Every structure is written in C-alpha cells, then in structure tokens.
Amino acid sequence: MIAACPFCAQPTVPQALVCSSCSRDITIPETLLAERDDLIRKRALASEELAQAKAELEALRRRQRISLRRS
Ligand SMILES: [Zn+2]
Numbered sequence: 001m002i003a004a005c006p007f008c009a010q011p012t013v014p015q016a017l018v019c020s021s022c023s024r025d026i027t028i029p030e031t032l033l034a035e036r037d038d039l040i041r042k043r044a045l046a047s048e049e050l051a052q053a054k055a056e057l058e059a060l061r062r063r064q065r066i067s068l069r070r071s
Helices: 030-071
Strands: none
Touching: none
C-alpha cells in the first residue's frame, strides 16, 4: 500500500520514518496505534449495545401496543 505524506502529499516509502520529499516525521507512534485499535474495539462494542437496545425498545413497544389494545 502506498501512502501519501500528510504534509506534502508525495507518495512515501513503506516503513519510512520521515518523508523523502519534505523530510518531515511521518511515523505514527505505537501509543496512537494502540489507542486507535482500542477505539475501534469500543466502537464495535457500542454499536452492538445500540443494536441490542433498539431490539429491547422494539420489544417493549410491541408489548405496550398489545396492552393498549386490551384496555
Ligand atoms: Zn512530505
């Protein structure tokens, strides 16, 4: 995968620590990568919870509709 330098937009060499065109530091710190992975996991978990909550809400609404019809 060829990535572009975020500063000068020139293609960068894979695994390069600095851009060959503008000489800026283009490495992504390990801590940031770990944080990103953690955020991706949290996002997946959150959307799972959201889907579950929606299903519960839908079930509650269905139950409420039934009880309203009865009274
Ligand atoms: Zn550059």
